[in-house]
Amino acid sequence: MSESASPALASNAAIEDAAVLFRSAKRAVVLTGAGISTPSGIPDFRSEGSGLWSRDEPMEVASLTMFRTAPERFFHWFRPLAGQMFYAQPNAAHRALAEFEASGNLKTIITQNIDMLHQKAGSQNVIETHGTLRTLSCTDCFRKFDSALFLKSFIEDEKIPLCPYCNAILKPDVILFGEQLPQAAWHEAQRAVRQCDVILVAGSSLEVLPVAGLPMQALDHGAHLIIINNTPTYANVRADIVIMDDVSSVLPEIMKRALHG
Ligand SMILES: [Zn+2]
Numbered sequence: 024m025s026e027s028a029s030p031a032l033a034s035n036a037a038i039e040d041a042a043v044l045f046r047s048a049k050r051a052v053v054l055t056g057a058g059i060s061t062p063s064g065i066p067d068f069r070s071e072g073s074g075l076w077s078r079d080e081p082m083e084v085a086s087l088t089m090f091r092t093a094p095e096r097f098f099h100w101f102r103p104l105a106g107q108m109f110y111a112q113p114n115a116a117h118r119a120l121a122e123f124e125a126s127g128n129l130k131t132i133i134t135q136n137i138d139m140l141h142q143k144a145g146s147q148n149v150i151e152t153h154g155t156l157r158t159l160s161c162t163d164c165f166r167k168f169d170s171a172l173f174l175k176s177f178i179e180d181e182k183i184p185l186c187p188y189c190n191a192i193l194k195p196d197v198i199l200f201g202e203q204l205p206q207a208a209w210h211e212a213q214r215a216v217r218q219c220d221v222i223l224v225a226g227s228s229l230e231v232l233p234v235a236g237l238p239m240q241a242l243d244h245g246a247h248l249i250i251i252n253n254t255p256t257y258a259n260v261r262a263d264i265v266i267m268d269d270v271s272s273v274l275p276e277i278m279k280r281a282l283h284g
Contacts, residue, residue: 152209228252
C-alpha cells in the first residue's frame with residue numbers, strides 16, 4: 024500500500040484480507056467481548072467512564088464476597104445492567120456472525136459477554152466463558168431456573184429473585200469477581216481454539232485472564248489471528264490482520280464478503 028493511502032483505504036484492504044481468510048477457513052472461531060455489545064446499548068462495566076463504574080466499584084460490588092455478605096447491595100448494583108441486557112437487541116455484528124455460522128464455516132463463538140445477544144441473534148454454538156444471564160441458580164438447593172421467569176419482576180419491581188422451592192436467594196449464573204470460570208465452558212473454549220484455523224477477536228481488549236490468553240493458544244496451533252477492536256491489545260503484534268475500528272460496522276462487511284465474494 025502506498026504512503027498516500029487514506030486510513031479508510033487501509034481499512035478496506037484489511038477487511039478484504041480478513042474476508043479472504045474467513046472464506047477459506049474450515050474451523051473458524053470468533054472471540055467476542057464487550058465492544059460487540061456496546062452498539063446495542065450495553066455499557067462495558069469494566070471500563071472507566073461508563074456510568075456504572077463511577078457510581079460503584081465493580082470489583083467490589085460485583086464480587087462473590089459482596090453477593091454472599093450483602094446480596095441486596097449486589098442486586099441494587101446489578102439491576103440497571105440486567106435491565107439493559109434484558110431489553111437489548113442484537114446489532115449488525117451479532118446478526119452477521121449468526122448468518123455466517125449458519126453457512127457452516129464458523130464452528131464456535133466464544134464470548135466474554137453475559138448478555139445473551141448472540142443467542143438472540145440466532146447463533147447456536149456459543150461458549151459463555153464468563154457465565155450468562157440466561158439462567159439463575161439457587162444458592163441453597165442448587166436448582167437452575169430460566170431467568171426469564173424472574174428478570175422482569177426484578178428489573179421492574181426490584182424483587183430479589185427467590186427459589187420457588189426453598190425460598191433461598193437465586194444467583195444469576197454470571198461469573199462474579201473472585202469466582203472461578205465455569206470449568207466445562209473453559210475446557211470447551213480451549214478445545215475450540217486449539218482446533219481452529221482462524222480466530223477473530225471482536226470487541227475485546229484482551230485484558231481479562233485467562234480468556235485473554237486464548238488467541239495465543241490458537242496461534243501456537245497454527246491458526247491465523249484477526250483482531251477488530253477500538254483500542255490496541257497485547258496480541259496485536261502477533262496478529263495477521265488488525266482493524267482498529269467499530270466492530271458493528273467492520274464485522275458485517277467482512278462476513279458479507281466472506282459469504283458472497
Ligand atoms: Zn432452592
